[in-house]
Amino acid sequence: MxxxxxxxxxxxxxxxxxxxxxxxxxxxxxxxxxxxxxxxxxxxxxxNSQAKALIKRKAWNIGVLFQDGENIGITHPLFAEILESFKKVAESHGYDVTFISNKIGDTRLSYLGHCKYRQVDGLVIACTDFYSDEINELLDSDLPIIAIDYSDERVSCVTTDSMAGMTLLYDHLYDLGHRDIVYLHGELTYITLDRIKALKKAAEKRGESFNDEQLIEAKYYSVKTGYSVMKELLQRDERPTAVMVCDDFTALGAINASIDSGLSIPEDISIVGYDGIQISQLLRPRVTTVKQDAEKMGALAAEKLVRLIEQKDEERETLVMLPSIIIGDSCKNKE
The missing domain is CATH 1.10.260.40 (lambda repressor-like DNA-binding domains)
Structure with missing residues (x-):
């Protein structure tokens, strides 16, 4: 050398x-x-990266903590796009990206311990259980952090406006004449509770309400769960005229369950998704969904984190993005 x-x-x-x-x-x-x-x-x-870190007092290394309940990993349709955009911007500023876990070899470390071991300058947290003790240890630390799809005054965040997204979908179904609407939501995480709250407000603005029978737990990004939960829902004596699903992937399962039950979409039942991933527009029928701008979310998160690392007076903030609705072919007027 x-x-x-x-x-x-x-x-x-x-x-x-x-x-x-x-x-x-x-x-x-x-x-x-x-x-x-x-x-x-x-x-x-x-x-030598270690020598450079000693001279600059910076490792030029950003940690990525990414988890999802279905263990889809970096093939996750939405977060793969967010993280790819994040990576490109981080690299344009000279930073490497390191994935953070809770193990080094055979030794178990906390997430914060792993960050210290890898000497990361900052951390992005995406799609994880923000209620866990280890995550809260991170959020309470002095490490520059930005969170995706979350809001917490302890760290900076980038998120999509849940109120706007759920209102777009509910108003679309309402304007088509649907009143008997069911929401297949994901696990009871921060983002789920935020969306349920937003959905109830959207219904109230229209003089309607959402009760417990209209809220059914499924799983995020699980075609299998979307299928099984939808199958069970369709066994009700009075099935809903429209179903809102927590994401486009799970919506695929709900669509397949409806078809396998002898129903036609949207003639017999209307279905909407969330996220606006590419596959939702390749299906037949094309899914009506709310689009989150994943590329912009990743870029904004990276730019903000770099400022937090390099400018000590940079303040924490939550960056809220507005979603848009994609009108597909999965809904129709209720006759």
């Missing part, structure tokens, strides 16, 4: 001057800097 001492010997400068030139110090003449950098490139020099 080529060191600064090898470069110093090759170009005739002291190791201190070489180090300053390679690390951008202003007290090195431009001609000298160019010569040293050219020599370093020709010799195949790569900076």
């Amino acid at each position: 080529v060191t600064i001492y090898d470069i110093a010997k090759a170009c005739g400068f002291s190791p201190t001057t070489v180090s300053k030139a390679l690390n951008g110090y202003s007290d090195v003449k431009e001609k000298t800097r160019r010569l040293i950098k050219q020599t370093a490139d020709e010799m195949g020099y790569y900076p």
Whole structure:
């Protein structure tokens, strides 16, 4: 491995001057800097990340803590797009990205312990159980953090406006004449409770209400659960005329269950999803859904986290994005 001492010997400068030139110090003449950098490139020099971290007091490393209840991982249709956008922006600022878990080899660590072990400069948390003790240990720490689809005064957050999203879907169904509407929601996480609250307010604005029989628990991004819960729902003596589903993937299961039960969509029952992922518009019928701008969410999260890392006076804030509705072919007027 080529060191600064090898470069110093090759170009005739002291190791201190070489180090300053390679690390951008202003007290090195431009001609000298160019010569040293050219020599370093020709010799195949790569900076040692640990040494660079000691000099800069920064590791140029951002942690990513990503979990989902179905263990879909980074193939998750929505969060894969968010994290890819986040990664591109982080890398454009010179940062590497490291996935955070609670194990190093055979040794179990807390998430915060793993962050310290990897010397991350900041952390993005996405799609996880924000109520767990380990997550709260992170949120209470002094590590720069941004959370996706969450809101907490302890950290910065990027989220989509649940009130706007649920209102768009409810109003669409209401305007089509639907009153007997059921919501297949996900596990009782922060975002689920936020959406249920928003849905109830949307109904109240129209002089309607949502009772417990209209709220049925399913699972996020589970075609299997969407299918089984929808099958059970269709056994009711009076089935609903419209069903709102917590996400587009789970909606696929609900659609398949309806078809397998001999129903036609939207002639016999209307179904809407959430997230606006690509597959929802490739299905037949195309799913009416609310679109979250995943690419913009990831980019905003990365830009904010970089500012939190690099500008010590940067304040925490929650960035709220407005969703839009995609009108597909999965709903029709109630006759």
